[in-house]
Structure formats: structure tokens, C-alpha cells
Amino acid sequence: MDKARNQFITNSIRIKNEEIFLKRESILSFDSKIDLSQFLKDSYKKLALRYPKYHKMDSLCKLGILGSSVLLRSQHFNADTALVFSNASSSHDVDMKHVKSMESIVSPAVFVYTLPNIVLGEISIKHKLQSENVFFIEDKFNADLLVDYSETLLNSGKASSVVCGWIELKNDQYDVLLCLVSNNGEIPFTKENLEELYRFENE
């Protein structure tokens, strides 16, 4: 328990309603309403991601790459940084796209994204992580689960830091909260603080 008290939410990113917040401060928004595809494309350009493989990914992976890249930019993290993700709809949107493609010739490039944990692999490749990762499917945002699992990884020494959170996507509606948890920071890594960050822009 003492170790847990030394863990902090070092950084956080929220992506929702065509807007991106870093530590609760808006860093990117658009004047007019744009659909998910345009939002992902324009955000990539405006945030200067420079990762051509991004364009080949499904929307869930694009949200993950976008979120993790901004979250980890200018942050110190090691290759053992674990990923503890969750959502309610798994890989719903790309699953539906795959089902539709079965009417003619199936696209291998669509099929390869029909699992939610693919986003963990894409993030690991981009940020050169060789670490523990897990993707939970939950009915709703579950701070208890994220804190418990992340603390176990941190306290057991399996990870020096963790990126945890919620990355929901269904019918082009998205709701993302990712947090970098490490021993640096001011906001203690607690269920209450994680819930508060999730509630931000969600009420």
C-alpha cells in the first residue's frame, strides 16, 4: 500500500467531441463539427504525428496512437511501460466493416484489426514498448479495475510506469481517457482521481 501512495497520474489525455485535452487543457479543437474520419486525419496533421502507418489503421488504433503519442510526448518512460486499456464495445466498428466486406472479397487490411487488443500492439510498436499489456471489456468505465491492475503491475516490479484508461468507439462515437501513471507527479493515482478525470468532459 505504501508503494501505491508513491504512484501518480503524471499526465492525462481526453479525446471526445472533436476536442483533445491534455491535463484538462484543450490543445486541439475544431470550429465546425467534423466526422470521426476527418477528425482523425486533421488531428494527425495538426499534431504533426509523422507516422505513415497511422493511415492504414482502423479508427480504434488511430485513437490509440493519437492519444498515446500526445500523452507520452516529452515524457520519460521506459520500454517496460505497461498498457492497461478497457472499453465497452471491443472492436465493434471494424468488426462491422469486416462483416460488410464479406459480401464481396474480404479485405485482409480490415480483418487484421478485428480485435481490440491490436491497439496495444500498435502502440507498443510505435513507442518501442516491450511490456505487459491487457485489454478489458467492461460495461462502463471501471476505475477500480484500472487502478487495481495497474498497481499490481507497478508494485510487483513488472512495469516502471503504466498507460491506463478507456478507449471506447462505437458507431463513430468515441470517448478516450488515457493516463500515464508513474512515480512522478502531483495527482495521486487513486480511483477517485481517475474517475474525476473521466467525468471531465463527460457530463
Add this chain to the structure above:
Amino acid sequence: MSDLRTELKQSIIEQLNLEELSIEDIDNDDSLFGDGLGLDSIDALELIVLLEKDYGIKLTDPNQGKEIFISINKMAEYIESHRTK
């Protein structure tokens, strides 16, 4: 003849989501894999699908792709002699 090559470049850019490339960026003899366009194994499968959808060419042996997907020129030559549509 060059129309097919331009058409192929356009299809590859669209089908493989090579958003940061334009037709002018791809030379007819550029390697499609490795140091050229840097395509990967999933892209190779997509190219097999492209051949079937657009030109009616069904590759039964995926290894054939190694000889066909070398460059735009090689792809075009193969399509010209094997297309059914």
C-alpha cells in the same frame, strides 16, 4: 500502356491508404516492398485482392506475388498478359 501504370499507382495509394504519397512520388521501377514504398505482408495480401477485384486475376499461389509485386512495371506487364476484365 502508361494509363494502366497510372491507374495502378492510384489504386495502390487508395487501397493501401498511402495517404502521404501521390502518383508522382512512385516511379514505375521503384521497389514496392523493402526500401521502395515500404509495403508490408498485409499490403501484399491487399494487392492479391486488388488483382482479383479490378482485373479478374486470381492468384492461387501467394508466392507468385514475389515475382509480380516487384514494381509497377512488373505488375502492369503481368496484368496486361493475364487480365480477364
